[in-house]
Amino acid sequence: MSFPNVLTLIIDRRHHSLPAEAIDIARNLVKGAAPVTLSEKEAVDIPFSLSEKGAASIETIRATLAPYKVDTIITKNRGRRKAVLIADMDSTILTGETLDDLATLLGLGDKIAQVTKAAMNGEIDFATSLRERTAFLKNMPEKALEDVYQNLTLNAGAIELVQTMKANGARTALISGGFSWYTKRIAERCGFDENYGNELEIKDGKITGNLIGDILGPESKREHLDRLCEERGIKLKASLTTGDGSNDIPMLKEAGLGLAFHAKPVVRKEIAQQVNFATLRAHLFAQGYPASSFIEA
Template identity: 60%
Template sequence: MTHPYALVLIFDRKAGSLPPEAIDIARAMVKGARPVILSEGEAVEIPCGKPGTGAATPATIRAALAPHRVDALLVKQRGRRKAVLIADMDSTIVADETLDQLAALIGCGDAVKRITDATMNGTLDFAAALTERVALLRGHPAALLEDVWKTTRINEGAQTLVKTMRAHNARTALVSGGFTFFTSRVAEACGFDEHHGNVLGIEDGTLTGRLAAPILGPDGKKAHLTRLLTERGAQNSAALATGDGANDLPMLHHAGFGVAFHGKPKLRAEMPLQVNFTTLRSLLFAQGYRAADFVE
């Protein structure tokens, strides 16, 4: 293969058009070939060679393009289109943290958000922190879950990502440390094949402040990815995983494409593939899909 890699550049189409100077900078950094348009004014890919000693790294490329608010993903050309998609829910497929939203309605929002932020940055044990947060919900009406769902916003590109990959025979799964009350609804809205989350205790219409065991956390997410690959008879390289928090790291490291989507600092420090400025459409461009291929 003449150019075994591609540097994919994506710009937020709502903010205008991909700056030509950003393309020139990127092409010079990777000594790349003529850019190939994936979406006019939004995304291009620059075919290039395998990074060698002294070559620009993903981090240096991102730093050079950050002033232009351009996302840059350096990917292998071989096997770009993935057979499995596994995605986190809160702050990835949906815009907010549903547990934080629920806590805000109850009146303990600040306390819960502090724990959530520490957990997503990897400074607290996930299971212990989730148990502590859920305990604060005890005695409040379960009907508040419906109120949270009414205000939950699905991130731009989520439905397009899932539907396009399914149209090309990928298996898609939503996995969350949040609650199945929300994963079931988000999965249906986006078209995921399956969903997994934690079961929130409810008795007589009231939140018990407990979770049904076992708790789905970082290792559980990775286990679902492993199962999906086994069921497809596929290698790790055939998977795309995306998430924003420290509890997503095991599955992101396990996947061929592990993408930090508007990730917390710990993810940005560890993951070479990052989407920091644009939408979930970028995960399709990273796989070599053109906008004309998208299923909207």
Template identity: 65%
Template sequence: MSLPCVLTLVANRRHGTLPKEAIDIARNLVKGEPPVVLSEGEAVDIFCPTPGPGDATPATIRAALAPYKVDAILTKTRGRRKAVLVSDMDSTIFDGETLDDLAKATGTGDYVAEITKRAMNGEMEFDESLRKRTIGLKGHPESLLKDVLEHLPFTDGIRELVQTMKANGARTALISGGFDWFTERAAKKLGFDEHYGNQLEIKDGIITGQLIGKILGPDAKKEHLETICAERGVKLSASLTTGDGANDIPMLKAAGLGIAYHAKPNVRQVIEQQVNFTGMRTHLFAQGYTAADIVTD
């Protein structure tokens, strides 16, 4: 009979292979079985008992493995593979912030970056921060959005994550507190089934600096997650969410597996499962996928 929990260790392929010493330390901490290779030199599973009082926690495991720059995700073996994926956009599927890059192009970069920082750290109400950042775009052409999109790189492994989960029957959604102008194009390129964002008003090819409709904030992200799971016919425990900012916390907490992805300090303080060194492939390894399972087309 298999053990009830599994610790997944992942190294960043760009920086080297998964050290045997890190695996040995992790096995000792969780009283685990010999490692099962998911991707040679990159990822392993260590099956282990359910942690009890005084046993290692995800936080203590991360601290022990931090010198090796190895990510560790501790999950239950039952229900590992998720039927729903909901991802944030900025600094999650994109390696950057669309609003910050737009502000740089309009000459208000420092001002907007500070607002973004405060909002993502939970120091400012999301609605207020978004309206303040949006107004600075007034009078600029829609082509500004296109220029920013062309220069924003996607996060390492994000297309593999989306396509692999879709190939295995999962429903995938991109949900952002940013603009749906970006979510629409990113979702189409990466293959997300659906997308949601805030509607930026554009008239005759010119940005008005205003938003149309209700702002999609932290609570709305969680509500979309709940709706998607209900429509898919699964419980929240069958969902995986990922994001980096304070507005992602409600959906990260609600999901069966909520992963703080290269997240802000305040997010890392409250979300147990974290990816701090590696890319999006770690979300697949945490579900028990092997390298051979990953869709790379």
């Protein structure tokens, strides 16, 4: 019997093992076939049919398995591997927010963090919030950017995600509402093909508090998605996007597979496919890649 859909179960292997009980529960919820191991005690696929009478929704499955700290992603069996990847940078590829880290270093942490939180939760306009936060940096030394960069940490699985998809022919782009000063360097560390961000104005070794050019915000991310798919000659369903903030919602909704990664509540309300516990490796498992095929960092 052929199954058109796949339910993928993933845990964070650094802290947990995938319980057999959770697999059995998931299989019963979707009336699925025998599980296929993608990574021992970390990830499995359960083939099933969405049309199967009594099959549970992704929301029900996620809520049921949440106590086990198991992420659940549903995809179609056909076309699982994507040809375009667009990833947000702050709190997605990176563990933190570069602008907040910069503010903390400069003693402006509380002021800027409050504006960042409001922006990521969709409470205030993104462009306005970015200009407000950038203005706080006026007259600060350019060296502070480098000091923050030296302490930036990649989220687990970031390099594996980018390199594995590239090795399988995908075009990859890092697109951030943060500063291009950082996207260029992080893209190089991970191996992204392209990177885009907002350009910070720097004169005489100091940050002016201004941005150069148009703001790269929510619609800009979606437009880059459209462009990359058009350039590759693929449909949107062959793309994967990932992000955590409200400015990622348009591209997450439009992609063939949009994954809300450890996302803000406003994003989780809008995006059905979520990674709330596992690492960025989950994005590869969701495409059917077994761990044995990952390009290790």
